[in-house]
Amino acid sequence: MRLILPLLLAVPLLAQPDLVPEPAWRAIFGAVSARQIMEDTEALSRRHRYPNSRGFLDAAAWVQERAAEAGLINPRLERFDERAPFWDPVEATLDLLAPETLRLADLRDVPVLLMERSADGEIEGELVDAGEGSRAEDFANLDVAGKILLTRRSPGRLWPDLAKRGALGVLSAASPRFFGRAVPAEATAWQQAPRGAVAFSISPKLGTELAALRRQGPVRVKMRARSGQSAPGATALLLTEMPGGAPGRDVVVVAHLDHQQPGANDNASGSAAILEAARVWRQLIGTGALPEPRRRVRFWWSTEISSEGKYFQRYPDESRNILLAVNLDQAGGERGADNHLIAILSPDWLPSWADDLIHQIAGSAGRLAPPEHAPSPLTLAPEGSQQPLRPVFWPYAPLSDHVPFVDKTVRVPAISLAVPSLSVIHTDFDSPARLDPTWLKRSAAVTLAAAAWAANAGPEEANALLRYSTSQAASRIAAAADRQAQLKQEERRLDSFRALDPALDIEPHRRRLRAVARALD
Incomplete structure (x- = not known):
């Protein structure tokens, strides 16, 4: 009975319709264009979009148009002054001078060749292999005077001492890992230059080849680097909004616009997908397929994490005006990979209704493309995969633009979505050709659905989510190692529903969850 009782308490709550009904899903999926998202992703991917760069401002101007x-409507570019000047790569070439002459790399072919914030210069010198090149002991016994350093990592803070010893520049063949996944050996990583260094990023494959050549005898290379710099520098946040909707408890849809070129999945795709979500939302309002939002909806394109944080510092009362943020960071996954829709859950200090909202909506979308049979054609894109739509829920991690919203000083609930490409992000291999159009379509659709629900939620919708959340809470309490601690979290989650509707009667739900916890103790 102790095990059956919580299930009995939850059963009446399980039989309820989806928050997004099937006709709305059909309208959304039918209107979202993967081709349009891809075209916009390609346009953004042709731009260097480093933070604190003219390239970022150019991309923001393109998005604004x-x-x-x-x-x-109401576009506004919030700029935040930086001590460092704007920095944009202009030209970079790497040439082998001896034992033979050969062009090894060119910025036009390898957009991340010139490390972000590299110094300008034209230098040539003998190559010295420093191995890992990130520890003082890697250089302790090396003669670096007049030499160019070949490393497996950037020397970072060691550079000033190396420069004093006469080192000329850095070639770093870094191979970053994301969640344990190494990038392909042919891919070149986006790296930050040591301050004051002429620094290039090269692929691990090229690094291995140069190291092997160096073991056979002296190797001489030439580095030519030129950037565009102008002061004062600034990071920025582009803000726009949809017409209509009452201000005061707004819904923000956000994607970061910055990153290296091409940065297709991370995050030209997310920036393009929320642009398509805005187009489709307006279109479906016009046809009557979706209602006019009750609440104001804002669309933001950011410098990842930092610009929103600075925005809330500049406008500390703004958090009171935001009901929910929906963040999309990587929309297209990787063609040929086993892709999933990732949703990052709320931190422990901010349990909210947002987690169960995305759990229900993503699950509802997933039923249109389940693993046990062919997905609905509505969820597919021409030239895209036919993979199932399987949502995966990660515990809170400070990885993207949800971070400044859920910060303890801001405390805005946030949904953070991604279809990541972990084997190529932050490299020159993160190109539009690697994106899966089906996932571009799905990412935009789920983002739109979640934001539209929150923007339109009245008492009836809030009660429907409250019932669903209570059933989910009962399951979480039953599965928890510390049920009393979980009960406290779930009661705090119930309290969060008052932001949706202050008149909601949450007490019956609180009593039900307490009964579940008692039955299991």
Whole structure:
């Protein structure tokens, strides 16, 4: 009975319709264009979009024009001054001079060749292999005077001492790992230059080849680096909004616009997908397939994490005006890979209704493309995969633009979505050709659905989510190692529903969860 009782308590709550009904899903999936998202992703991928760069501002201006075409209004670019000047790569070449002459790399072919914030210069010298090159002992017994350093990692803070010893520049063949996944040996990583160094990023494959050549005898190379710099520098946040909707408890849809070129999945794809979500939302309102939002909806394109944090520092009362943030960081996955829709859950200090909202909506979308049979054609894109839509829920991790919203000083609930490409992000291999159009379509659709639900939620919708959340909470309590601690978290989650509707009666739900916890103790 102790095991059966919580299930009995939850059963009446399980039989309820999806928060997004099937006709709405059909309208959304039917209207979202993977081709349009891909075209916009390609346009952004042709730009260097480093933080604190003219390239970022150029990309923001491009997005602003497209946002206006999509029907968004009141554009504003919030700029945040930086001590460092704007920095944009202009030209970089790496040449082998001896034992033979050969062009090894060119910025036009390898957009991340010139490390971000590299110094300008034209230098040539003998190559010295420093191995890992990130520890003082790696250089202790090396003669670096007049030499160019070949490393497996950037020397970072060691550079000033190496420069004093006469080192000329750095070639770093770094191979970053994301969640244990190494990038391909042919891929070149986005890296930050040691301050004051002429520094290039090269692929592990090229690094291995140069190290092997160096073991056979002296190797001489030439580095030519030129950037565009102007002061004062600034990071920025582009803000727009949809017409209509009452301000005061707004929904923010956000994607970071910055990163290296091409940065297709991370995050030109997310930036393009929320632009398509805005277009489709306006279109479906026009046809009557979706209602006009009750609440104001804002669309933001950010410098990842930092610009929103600075925005809330500049406008500390703004957090009171935001009901929910929906973040999309990587929309297209990787063609040929086993892709999943990732949702990052709320931190322990901010349990909220947002987790169960995305759990229900992503699960509802997934039922249109389940693993046990062929997905609905609505969820597919031409030239895209036919993979099932399987949502995966990660515990809170400070990885993307949800971070400044859920910060303890801001405390805005956030949904953070991604279809990551962990084997190529932050490299020159993160190109549009590697994206899966089916996942571009799905990412935009789920983002739109979650934001539209929150923007339109009235008492009826809030009660429907409250019932679903209570059933989920009962399951979480039953599965918890410390049920009393979990009960406290779930009661705090119930309290969060008052932001949706202050008149909600949450006490019956609180009593039900307490009964579940008692039955299991």
